[in-house]
Amino acid sequence: MRIAHLSDLQIGTWTGSPILAFANKRAWGALHWFVRRRWRQREAWLEPLFADLRAQKPDHVVITGDLTNFSLRSELDHAARVVDAMGFDGRTLTVVPGNHDEYVGGTRDGFVRAFAPYLSGDRSPAGRYPFVRVRGEVALIGLCSALPVPFGQSGGRLGAGQLQRLEEILGSPSMRRKFRVVALHHPPVRHRGNEARQLADRAELRGVLERGGCELVLHGHEHRDTLAWLAGPRAPIPSFGAGSATDSSRHRDRNARYNVYEIVRGRLVGATIRAYDRVTGGFEKSGTQRILLPTTQ
Numbered sequence: 001m002r003i004a005h006l007s008d009l010q011i012g013t014w015t016g017s018p019i020l021a022f023a024n025k026r027a028w029g030a031l032h033w034f035v036r037r038r039w040r041q042r043e044a045w046l047e048p049l050f051a052d053l054r055a056q057k058p059d060h061v062v063i064t065g066d067l068t069n070f071s072l073r074s075e076l077d078h079a080a081r082v083v084d085a086m087g088f089d090g091r092t093l094t095v096v097p098g099n100h101d102e103y104v105g106g107t108r109d110g111f112v113r114a115f116a117p118y119l120s121g122d123r124s125p126a127g128r129y130p131f132v133r134v135r136g137e138v139a140l141i142g143l144c145s146a147l148p149v150p151f152g153q154s155g156g157r158l159g160a161g162q163l164q165r166l167e168e169i170l171g172s173p174s175m176r177r178k179f180r181v182v183a184l185h186h187p188p189v190r191h192r193g194n195e196a197r198q199l200a201d202r203a204e205l206r207g208v209l210e211r212g213g214c215e216l217v218l219h220g221h222e223h224r225d226t227l228a229w230l231a232g233p234r235a236p237i238p239s240f241g242a243g244s245a246t247d248s249s250r251h252r253d254r255n256a257r258y259n260v261y262e263i264v265r266g267r268l269v270g271a272t273i274r275a276y277d278r279v280t281g282g283f284e285k286s287g288t289q290r291i292l293l294p295t296t297q
Contacts, residue, residue: 001138004058005179005259007220008066008244010100011043011079016025043082045246045256045276050086052274052283056260061088064220064242065185066116067096067123067130071107080114090117094133098185098220099154102146115165130166132175137266139178141169143212145186145199147288153196154221156186163201170212179266180214187219187241188227197221206230216240216261216268223247224254225273245270257286 053061067083068075086093095118101111112119112127115138119142121131129144143166143258145156158166166182183254186199188206199205209217217230217239226241257275261268275286 001060001136001179001263002056002058003098003261003263004056005054005064005218005240005242005261006049006053006061007064007185007242007258008098008223009043009046009063009079009082009246010066010069010244011046011082011246012069012075013027027164036295043246045248046082048276048282049245049256049258053205053258054087056060056274058260059092059119060138060140061086061093062140062181062183062218063093063095063118064099064183064218065096066220067095067098068101069103071103071111073110076107076110076114077102078292083115083118090120093118094142094183094263095119096142096183096185099146099149099156102148104185105148109147109225111246129162130169132169134178137179138263139175141178141180141182143182145184155196155198155200156221157200158184158205159201160204165205166205167208170208170214176213176261179215179216179263179268181191181218182209183218185219186221186226187226188217188230188239191222191224191226191228191241213237218242220244225257225259238268238271243273243275256283258283 067079095115097111102108116126119126122133124131131142133140143158145158147157149155188202190198213233214237217237219241222241223244225243228239230237230239242259245256245258247254247256249255255276257273260272262270273286274283277284
């Protein structure tokens with residue numbers, strides 16, 4: 001099975017949104033975006049990305065959050081149309097929310113409404129986390145780490161209830177026979193930055209994974225390629241972070257990218273980064289950033 005992993009698309013639109021008229025987090029966030037981030041996220045690069053993605057013929061696609069900038073209704077609707085146009089349906093595409101998708105309070109229902117086909121579990125409605133989607137030998141488990149936080153912060157939290165349900169899912173006999181992929185937005189370890197941008201209960205999440213086990217963790221949030229190894233009950237668990245799918249940075253290790261993972265007979269045998277090439281205008285395998293998995297896995 002081939003799984004493609006995208007994150008942090010941050011698709012924006014200002015249509016019908018007098019955002020700067022409000023003295024709240026969105027207004028400050030918009031000012032920050034115009035000054036520092038406006039030229040860093042290029043939605044135009046999604047067209048060649050999606051073309052390359054379809055050429056890779058993944059069996060499933062996972063998007064680990066931050067599909068929007070400010071979780072505006074107009075952004076959610078626009079981002080949903082963009083995702084619908086990728087060419088994958090609810091059977092072959094899974095989405096989880098990021099902190100920008102619940103930028104302020106009262107926006108969670110809007111995200112669920114916009115991306116319901118990609119959020120529902122096999123036996124649960126969209127908006128209930130964790131949700132489980134079994135696709136052949138693979139079980140995809142989606143978590144929500146998004147919550148509204150004050151301006152200047154971007155952290156997340158899963159909460160005791162979600163962690164307890166996750167432990168029950170991972171420990172069930174039927175799940176233990178699957179290749180279990182846990183997807184969330186915030187990384188389960190601290191990679192960079194201060195505590196205000198971290199997953200507050202990441203230690204508790206790692207404890208659940210150490211006891212219950214899984215075979216792969218996917219996340220976003222860092223806008224960089226990351227790989228960490230988490231303790232598992234039988235073997236280390238690889239935790240991959242995908243860089244932003246729309247980042248236009250000229251740094252070779254930051255420009256728009258996504259990952260492809262290869263699963264063969266219940267084992268992760270390889271993971272490749274595909275990054276935007278400014279010369280060709282397309283996405284290529286980044287030979288300098290081929291991810292080689294240790295033999296212990």
